[in-house]
Amino acid sequence: AVVVAASFFDYDDFTVYPAFLVRNYLELFSSGLTYRLYLNTLQYAAVVWALTLLIGWTVAYFLVFHVRTTLWRLALFLLCTVPFWTSNIIRMIAWIPFLGLNGIFNQSLLAMGLIGAPLEFLLFSDVAVVIAYVHLLTLFMIVPVVNAMARIDPAVIEAAVDAGANSWRVIWEVVLPLSKSGIALGSIFVVALVMGDFFVVKIMSGGQSASVVLAMSNEIGLLQYPPAAASAVILMLIVTVMVATILRLVDVQRELSGQGGATV
Numbered sequence: 001a002v003v004v005a006a007s008f009f010d011y012d013d014f015t016v017y018p019a020f021l022v023r024n025y026l027e028l029f030s031s032g033l034t035y036r037l038y039l040n041t042l043q044y045a046a047v048v049w050a051l052t053l054l055i056g057w058t059v060a061y062f063l064v065f066h067v068r069t070t071l072w073r074l075a076l077f078l079l080c081t082v083p084f085w086t087s088n089i090i091r092m093i094a095w096i097p098f099l100g101l102n103g104i105f106n107q108s109l110l111a112m113g114l115i116g117a118p119l120e121f122l123l124f125s126d127v128a129v130v131i132a133y134v135h136l137l138t139l140f141m142i143v144p145v146v147n148a149m150a151r152i153d154p155a156v157i158e159a160a161v162d163a164g165a166n167s168w169r170v171i172w173e174v175v176l177p178l179s180k181s182g183i184a185l186g187s188i189f190v191v192a193l194v195m196g197d198f199f200v201v202k203i204m205s206g207g208q209s210a211s212v213v214l215a216m217s218n219e220i221g222l223l224q225y226p227p228a229a230a231s232a233v234i235l236m237l238i239v240t241v242m243v244a245t246i247l248r249l250v251d252v253q254r255e256l257s258g259q260g261g262a263t264v
Helices: 002-005 023-029 033-064 070-081 086-097 102-113 126-150 154-162 169-176 179-194 199-204 213-220 226-247 252-256 261-262
Strands: none
Touching: 002 226, 023 226, 033 070, 033 126, 033 169, 033 179, 033 213, 070 126, 086 126, 102 213, 126 169, 126 179, 126 199, 154 169, 154 213, 169 179, 179 226, 179 252, 199 213, 213 261
């Protein structure tokens, strides 16, 4: 409520004045930069969501259906949490010597003769931003998907196999539909975190890219609180619509109650 109220305030170089003005919103929507920033942010969210879903669902499937012992499953799951043992700053800095022109990855490719010159697009680019996001956020997809898959009754899979379904049909027609609740919750986590972050974009793009929240951070640094608040309100509405759409497509409460499995 405070942010919404501040989005209608007036301001000058050093002071914010209580008022009820729509100027901040008019300036926001009349700027072409605004649309480019939102498009860039949505692109980050879409690409990161797709990659974290692919990696997270695969890892979750392996942990639930291929790791037989609980001890090994717990050990491998804890391995996924290693990135969270350090701060975001250290995690971002760690990518720089790995992806740089003289970094470990480029030097390894050169030593194997796979490339003739270092790859320049790996660091301080959109590729670096996506890599960092996937590294940081895949666990947020793994956890709910593992929880959803662990609730699948083995008898359902056995019945599908007895009915003549091969491994791919079991995955596509049984496991995937019954893990929808985990996918939906993981998608909400990943999308919301990408849309609300600016640190990764700032560090990993080297100033080559920008996002909505990074622009808001710059406005706050310039004491332009009302336009930053207006941007925050619009971003909140967009994220709310995205989350509502996901929840509309997947009835999480129904899936978690077990009724979704009966339907499938």
